[in-house]
Amino acid sequence: xxxxxxxxxxxxxxxxxxxxxxxxxxxxxxxxxxxxxxxxxxxxxxxxxxxxxxxxxxxxxxxxxxxxxxxxxxxxxxxxxxxxxxxxxxxxxxxxxxxxxxxxxxxxxxxxxxxxxxxxxxxxxxxxxxxxxxxxxxxxxxxxxxxxxxxxxxxxxxxxxxxxxxxxxxxxxxxxxxxxxxxxxxxxxxxxxxxxxxxxxxxxxxxxxxxxxxxxxxxxxxxxxxxxxxxxxxxxxxxxxxxxxxxxxxxxxxxxxxxxxxxxxxxxxxxxxxxxxxxxxxxxxxxxxxxxxxxxxxxxxxxxxxxxxxxxxxxxxxxxxxxxxx
Amino acid sequence: xxxxxxxxxxxxxxxxxxxxxxxxxxxxxxxxxxxxxxxxxxxxxxxxxxxxxxxxxxxxxxxxxxxxxxxxxxxxxxxxxxxxxxxxxxxxxxxxxxxxxxxxxxxxxxxxxxxxxxxxxxxxxxxxxxxxxxxxxxxxxxxxxxxxxxxxxxxxxxxxxxxxxxxxxxxxxxxxxxxxxxxxxxxxxxxxxxxxxxxxxxxxxxxxxxxxxxxxxxxxxxxxxxxxxxxxxxxxxxxxxxxxxxxxxxxxxxxxxxxxxxxxxxxxxxxxxxxxxxxxxxxxxxxxxxxxxxxxxxxxxxxxxxxxxxxxxxxxxxxxxxxxxxxxxxxxxxxxxxxxxxxxxxxxxxxxxxxxxxx
Ligand SMILES: Nc1ncnc2c1ncn2[C@@H]1O[C@H](COP(=O)(O)OP(=O)(O)OP(=O)(O)O)[C@@H](O)[C@H]1O
Ligand SMILES: Nc1ncnc2c1ncn2[C@@H]1O[C@H](COP(=O)(O)OP(=O)(O)OP(=O)(O)O)[C@@H](O)[C@H]1O
Ligand code: SF4
Ligand code: SF4
Ligand SMILES: [Mg+2]
Ligand SMILES: [Mg+2]
Numbered sequence: 182x183x184x185x186x187x188x189x190x191x192x193x194x195x196x197x198x199x200x201x202x203x204x205x206x207x208x209x210x211x212x213x214x215x216x217x218x219x220x221x222x223x224x225x226x227x228x229x230x231x232x233x234x235x236x237x238x239x240x241x242x243x244x245x246x247x248x249x250x251x252x253x254x255x256x257x258x259x260x261x262x263x264x265x266x267x268x269x270x271x272x273x274x275x276x277x278x279x280x281x282x283x284x285x286x287x288x289x290x291x292x293x294x295x296x297x298x299x300x301x302x303x304x305x306x307x308x309x310x311x312x313x314x315x316x317x318x319x320x321x322x323x324x325x326x327x328x329x330x331x332x333x334x335x336x337x338x339x340x341x342x343x344x345x346x347x348x349x350x351x352x353x354x355x356x357x358x359x360x361x362x363x364x365x366x367x368x369x370x371x372x373x374x375x376x377x378x379x380x381x382x383x384x385x386x387x388x389x390x391x392x393x394x395x396x397x398x399x400x401x402x403x404x405x406x407x408x409x410x411x412x413x414x415x416x417x418x419x420x421x422x423x424x425x426x427x428x429x430x431x432x433x434x435x436x437x438x439x440x441x442x443x444x445x446x447x448x449x450x451x452x453x454x455x456x457x458x459x460x461x462x463x464x465x466x467x468x469x470x471x472x473x474x475x476x477x478x479x480x481x482x483x484x485x486x487x488x489x490x491x492x493x494x495x496x497x498x499x500x501x502x503x504x505x506x507x
Numbered sequence: 508x509x510x511x512x513x514x515x516x517x518x519x520x521x522x523x524x525x526x527x528x529x530x531x532x533x534x535x536x537x538x539x540x541x542x543x544x545x546x547x548x549x550x551x552x553x554x555x556x557x558x559x560x561x562x563x564x565x566x567x568x569x570x571x572x573x574x575x576x577x578x579x580x581x582x583x584x585x586x587x588x589x590x591x592x593x594x595x596x597x598x599x600x601x602x603x604x605x606x607x608x609x610x611x612x613x614x615x616x617x618x619x620x621x622x623x624x625x626x627x628x629x630x631x632x633x634x635x636x637x638x639x640x641x642x643x644x645x646x647x648x649x650x651x652x653x654x655x656x657x658x659x660x661x662x663x664x665x666x667x668x669x670x671x672x673x674x675x676x677x678x679x680x681x682x683x684x685x686x687x688x689x690x691x692x693x694x695x696x697x698x699x700x701x702x703x704x705x706x707x708x709x710x711x712x713x714x715x716x717x718x719x720x721x722x723x724x725x726x727x728x729x730x731x732x733x734x735x736x737x738x739x740x741x742x743x744x745x746x747x748x749x750x751x752x753x754x755x756x757x758x759x760x761x762x763x764x765x766x767x768x769x770x771x772x773x774x775x776x777x778x779x780x781x782x783x784x785x786x787x788x789x790x791x792x793x794x795x796x797x798x799x800x801x802x803x804x805x806x807x808x809x810x811x812x813x814x815x816x817x818x819x820x821x822x823x824x825x826x827x828x829x830x831x832x833x834x835x836x837x838x839x840x841x842x843x844x845x846x847x848x849x850x851x852x853x854x855x856x857x858x859x860x861x862x863x864x865x866x
């Protein structure tokens with residue numbers, strides 16, 4: 182059952198160089214108990230998209246169009262108070278840098294109880310503390326009853342990220358948005374955190390939106406994948422289909438760019454060029470200056486995201502590329 | 508074989524840790540690098556891998572003589588450079604250069620790219636103005652940038668282009684060794700691939716040696732000839748690349764390999780990865796430093812320090828139980844699905860057609 186559905190979302194920033202449309206007409210959805218992976222290179226709009234869903238876009242940014250349907254209600258039409266009640270309660274968020282989201286002058290226990298008190302005013306202090314210890318225990322912080330009185334700086338990076346997860350999950354949310362939750366961590370710690378997220382999802386049935394630039398993380402975690410480029414979704418498919426049947430030339434290029442442990446090739450199939458500046462987007466298909474399959478017709482209009490196989494969409498007028506390339 | 512370009516022997520660097528603002532007192536010692544030995548041949552790439560804080564950057568700085576060692580020696584082209592000072596040290600700097608992780612922080616924002624590339628030539632008194640201009644142009648060409656880029660400032664470039672500038676600057680004085688400290692970690696995958704290809708291409712053309720620091724083992728698998736795995740300031744395993752990936756003989760190496768997320772949705776889930784966090788480098792565990800996290804730990808490991816000992820030709824490991832480790836499951840060669848393989852092949856064939864503009 183669909184829990185969250187994003188429809189035609191557009192988020193714009195006013196800048197010195199003119200208006201920047203960071204998210205431009207995005208449609209996405211995620212069902213209960215499922216994980217939607219969003220991949221794409223730096224600046225393609227992943228974080229702005231997730232902040233838009235949480236209604237955390239501040240001026241000079243604004244949500245210019247679209248709907249964000251969450252469990253039957255459009256989040257964009259809620260009052261600020263209603264939205265605040267949802268955040269941290271039914272929707273949790275995990276950011277890349279735990280240090281910037283944890284307050285250095287309070288113990289992790291104080292921050293956890295504070296977050297829980299906001300959504301449950303009747304619980305006693307002792308009860309909240311008990312719940313805070315349980316929350317830390319659930320994310321496998323050893324000796325939780327003691328570490329609950331630690332300050333964030335007394336913990337390792339992996340430990341702090343566990344605390345962030347504990348906070349995001351404290352109120353049993355239906356949806357968790359995790360923006361690069363493991364990017365700053367060592368691989369061994371990353372593997373532990375991803376295992377933990379998967380396990381907690383199995384226990385609670387929460388939906389996860391996982392934002393990452395790491396295709397390996399996507400392959401391990403995502404039931405469905407959206408590939409973003411320059412503010413738009415260019416491909417959407419079930420997790421395995423993106424790797425087995427990549428349709429958009431940008432997705433194909435990403436798969437060619439990654440070095441693989443189990444395979445050695447002479448040189449990597451990098452994508453030429455760089456991501457365009459958001460205030461100087463190419464006409465027509467935004468990927469065309471870097472695309473190996475581009476033709477003159479690619480500069481005419483932005484290709485719409487179309488169904489190319491069952492439950493598989495791509496925004497490329499030359500897909501499937503073998504038919505075009507001949 | 509001729510003498511190695513670089514020989515590092517028993518290198519250590521310890522830092523005193525002090526606490527207290529008014530009367531700082533020594534509360535301990537961080538053994539950032541603790542008895543590291545390796546060699547690097549001409550034209551070879553040795554990768555240093557390991558988790559954050561294991562001493563990779565400190566090792567690099569020691570090799571470059573940017574920090575002074577607590578113990579040990581560094582030999583470059585057969586010459587002991589450990590105590591070099593003054594003019595000889597300045598001359599040596601021409602032969603060893605460094606490329607950093609953060610291309611932005613390492614380029615002066617107020618200098619044009621031309622001036623940035625010319626600076627090392629001036630410092631080392633290489634050529635007259637006309638010669639230097641020609642050299643700047645040549646360097647830009649080498650790293651896939653255009654001559655008009657010389658007039659631009661760093662902020663006008665993308666991350667990948669800035670890393671190309673950093674590489675061109677390192678190449679300016681024709682070094683024999685380039686230390687690459689996480690040169691692609693901050694870049695997007697498509698750009699990372701461009702820079703990795705560039706580094707390999709330059710190595711082939713110029714016969715460079717790389718000391719390549721990275722935490723991404725997939726990148727290392729791609730670029731390295733040999734790999735040294737570090738844990739808490741020490742090398743725990745060192746081997747030719749293929750041996751290290753196919754038959755790792757240290758549990759920590761296996762832990763790292765198991766933890767890498769693979770871009771293969773059909774791969775079976777890895778075994779649970781060694782638990783726990785890295786111990787504090789101020790108080791490394793007794794015996795084997797990895798014993799607090801090691802799935803193969805036995806009593807002996809807690810008491811006896813395992814020596815780095817030969818396992819096979821060029822393959823050394825520091826584990827008491829190297830013989831007992833089970834054979835690695837032969838990793839299924841990542842078989843791409845037919846549709847993906849077909850499209851990647853098409854992509855490879857057509858890639859040259861994209862205007863080969865600088866990335
Ligand atoms: N406050 C802002 N003012 C102006 N532009 C902004 C602002 N925040 C984001 N943008 C622009 O919106 C675009 C999308 O940014 P976003 O942070 O969503 O990228 P991202 O995909 O999360 O990248 P990364 O992988 O680097 O985190 C970028 O071009 C960025 O410059
Ligand atoms: N100047 C210094 N004073 C005190 N301790 C230091 C100093 N430089 C490094 N260290 C410590 O030495 C250890 C090794 O640091 P180093 O920077 O070499 O690690 P690294 O392997 O490069 O890590 P990363 O992957 O995070 O770059 C760390 O514990 C670090 O805190
Ligand atoms: S529409 Fe054209 S330019 Fe865009 S991805 Fe498809 S082939 Fe490439
Ligand atoms: S010596 Fe013992 S603790 Fe250390 S890696 Fe080997 S088995 Fe593990
Ligand atoms: Mg982001
Ligand atoms: Mg470092």
